[in-house]
Amino acid sequence: MIVLQIKEEVDIVGVRTTARSIAREIGFGLVDQTRISTACSELARNVFLYAGEGEARIEEFENPHSGLRITFTDKGPGIEDIELAMKDGWSTSKSMGKGLPGAKRLCDHMEIHSKSGQGTTVIIEKWLLQ
Numbered sequence: 402m403i404v405l406q407i408k409e410e411v412d413i414v415g416v417r418t419t420a421r422s423i424a425r426e427i428g429f430g431l432v433d434q435t436r437i438s439t440a441c442s443e444l445a446r447n448v449f450l451y452a453g454e455g456e457a458r459i460e461e462f463e464n465p466h467s468g469l470r471i472t473f474t475d476k477g478p479g480i481e482d483i484e485l486a487m488k489d490g491w492s493t494s495k496s497m498g499k500g501l502p503g504a505k506r507l508c509d510h511m512e513i514h515s516k517s518g519q520g521t522t523v524i525i526e527k528w529l530l531q
């Protein structure tokens with residue numbers, strides 16, 4: 402398990418490359434490594450952009466199947482309406498609004514826990530299925 406702080410824009414690259422190399426080490430193929438690093442890049446960027454800072458925890462898990470879990474936590478403004486934030490094209494920053502729905506499509510599981518004013522936690526998992 403490794404925890405990476407996200408404080409500066411360059412930390413987004415750090416999360417992306419670290420997640421990719423751990424994914425490779427535990428047996429994910431090239432396509433899945435790219436899916437994981439792309440999802441991590443989007444979620445780390447959201448932390449930096451909307452909360453200013455936060456962290457990414459990258460961990461391997463074994464049950465009920467093995468895989469990689471990455472948890473992004475910040476103490477930023479939170480997401481008022483999670484359902485709306487998950488819609489393709491919805492953005493409060495006049496951006497593409499593709500980060501969250503894109504990350505969900507690239508992974509096998511995604512959860513968002515957030516309350517307005519109380520920060521945001523986004524958990525993604527990629528499963529290593531034989």
Ligand SMILES: Nc1ncnc2c1ncn2[C@@H]1O[C@H](COP(=O)(O)OP(=O)(O)OP(=O)(O)O)[C@@H](O)[C@H]1O
Pocket residue numbers: 443447448451452475477478479480486487491492493494495496497498499500501502521
């Ligand atoms: N960590 C976060 N804290 C607060 N709000 C967030 C966070 N992550 C996402 N959001 C909100 O959810 C919206 C949708 O996020 P998403 O990443 O899908 O799109 P975007 O960041 O606006 O655009 P894109 O990622 O395509 O450049 C954001 O515009 C923002 O309002």
Ligand SMILES: [Mg+2]
Pocket residue numbers: 443446447499500501
């Ligand atoms: Mg985004």
